[in-house]
Amino acid sequence: MIYQAIWEVTMVVHFIVILYIALGGYLAWRRPKLIWPHLGFAAWGVVQLTGWVECPLTALENWGRAHAGARGLAPGGFIDTYIEGVVYPADYVWLVRWIVIAAIAISWAGVVLRRAQRGRSHTSTA
Incomplete structure (x- = not known):
């Protein structure tokens, strides 16, 4: 039971991380300091696309699944299991990637423009 909870919580965290990679930069429009963790997560997303390193969340989910007696994730990991072919057709992988890159x-x-706008408003009031 605990192992199933581990992989299910990991799956939810994985969805949150992917959403943050795609959309987290917009949070920095209101909270500019959030751009720094977003840059780190976006860099991690690029590393994951290369396939050089296994995502620790994927490893943790597979570990929990194995100990719970469940089948592991598809060979492509989290995205191939839960998103690609489920949320969007597998034929559109590159289109979706470009859309995510454009959103980021x-x-x-927007962060840069807002920062410049704040800088101008501070200098004009001084």
């Missing part, structure tokens, strides 16, 4: 770039541009 727009969020970062």
Whole structure:
């Protein structure tokens, strides 16, 4: 029972991390200091796309699944198991990746523009 809870909680955390990678830059529009953890998570997302390193959340979920007697994640990991072919058709992987990249770039541009706007408003009032 505890092992099933481990992999289920890990699955939820994994969804949250992926959402944060895709959309977390928008949180930095209101809380500019959040851009730093978002940069780290986005960099981690790039590393994961290369396939050089296994995601620790995937390893933890597979460990919990194995000890609970459940089947492990698909060979491509979390995204191949829960998202690709479920949320969007597998044929659109590159389109979805470009959309996520665009969303991240727009969020970062917004952070830069807001920071510049705040800088101008502070200098004009001084």
